[in-house]
Amino acid sequence: MSDVRHVLVLPDRDAAEEVARELAERFGVGEEPQILRDALAGEDDAEDAQWLVVLADADGRLDPAALDEFAAEYEGWREEP
Template sequence: MSERHVLVLPDRDAAEELAEELSGRFGVAEEPQLVRDALAGEDDAEDAQWLVVVEDPEGRLDPAALDDFAAEYEGWLEAP
């Protein structure tokens, strides 16, 4: 079953580092998508979070492991 995992990171640097590590740590073949997510009501660009969207076409990634991995970068796995 195809799944999509969204990891929320505090800044672009953390998001880029996590995205680079994903293939080595989890064997993710498809390039993760990085998306800037401005917080509702926030005008300051510094308050933006970054999302790393990971396609999991075979549903083989462990959400708990992804959440732990994101926590290493002060982030988390968004609940589906």
């Protein structure tokens, strides 16, 4: 099985941390998601960073549409691989 990863893009660190916690409850994610800061190209201001929640889905059991809706609840989105 291929190593599938989902990347959720969130507007701030608080949203990213809340999404990472909520993934276990709502989607039964066992592995701790990775939270990364992604500075926007050409931006020096730390406030202009996006936060990424990277989620391994080796079994391919997570529904991309459900993850899209989930991220949208936090004013974010799911990046297409």
